[in-house]
Amino acid sequence: MPPRHAGCRTFIVHARSAWLQGLSPKENRDVPPLRYDVAYQLKRDFPHLVIAVNGGISSNDAIAAHLQHVDGAMLGRAAYYQPLLLREWDARFLGGAPCTLSVDEMEADMVRYMEREAAEDGTPWTAIARHMLGLRHGQRGARAWRQVWSNAHLKHLPPTEVYALAQQKMREMARDIAPLSTLPQNH
Numbered sequence: 753m754p755p756r757h758a759g760c761r762t763f764i765v766h767a768r769s770a771w772l773q774g775l776s777p778k779e780n781r782d783v784p785p786l787r788y789d790v791a792y793q794l795k796r797d798f799p800h801l802v803i804a805v806n807g808g809i810s811s812n813d814a815i816a817a818h819l820q821h822v823d824g825a826m827l828g829r830a831a832y833y834q835p836l837l838l839r840e841w842d843a844r845f846l847g848g849a850p851c852t853l854s855v856d857e858m859e860a861d862m863v864r865y866m867e868r869e870a871a872e873d874g875t876p877w878t879a880i881a882r883h884m885l886g887l888r889h890g891q892r893g894a895r896a897w898r899q900v901w902s903n904a905h906l907k908h909l910p911p912t913e914v915y916a917l918a919q920q921k922m923r924e925m926a927r928d929i930a931p932l933s934t935l936p937q938n939h
């Protein structure tokens with residue numbers, strides 16, 4: 753039962769119970785069964801509390817479905833590996849304006865951030881780039897783009913040059929992938 757007198761009103765409920773013996777933290781994110789119904793029941797039993805659900809949510813449609821039952825949804829891996837999912841959130845879930853930034857503009861913003869962090873703290877761009885590798889998830893040429901941004905041999909280059917190289921490789925690769933409509937037909 754939520755601690756009535758402790759003053760906490762917001763609960764993020766992990767839909768998998770962690771098995772503290774026998775499973776690693778990584779396995780605990782996949783192995784125990786997802787029990788969203790438990791979080792939904794908590795909301796029905798304690799409607800005055802803010803209940804959010806976490807675990808295994810990997811699309812914006814899934815978020816919309818959960819919001820029929822609870823007040824919020826928390827995403828871990830999907831937000832990390834497919835950050836473009838967040839692009840819809842302001843407009844779709846939070847009553848905000850649609851995001852108008854293109855992926856190229858987001859990448860350019862990240863490059864400015866890398867430059868700032870390098871100037872202020874000496875942080876190498878590689879420490880930041882490794883966390884943005886999901887930015888082009890599912891996009892043509894994404895693999896070539898990721899290979900540039902994760903290439904430690906380029907560490908000495910300024911991030912603006914790595915950006916230019918990543919863009920170039922991505923576009924070359926995307927050009928080499930024939931669109932489906934131009935592939936020869938079997939019949």
Ligand SMILES: Cc1cc2nc3c(=O)[nH]c(=O)nc-3n(C[C@H](O)[C@H](O)[C@H](O)COP(=O)(O)O)c2cc1C
Nearest residue numbers: 766781806807808809810826827828829830831832
């Ligand atoms: C990169 C990453 C870092 C995480 N760091 C933490 C953490 O510091 N503390 C924590 O309690 N959970 C952490 N988690 C677990 C998430 O909060 C979340 O509970 C878990 O990933 C299950 O949700 P998901 O299926 O949406 O990934 C992390 C998950 C990821 C992917």
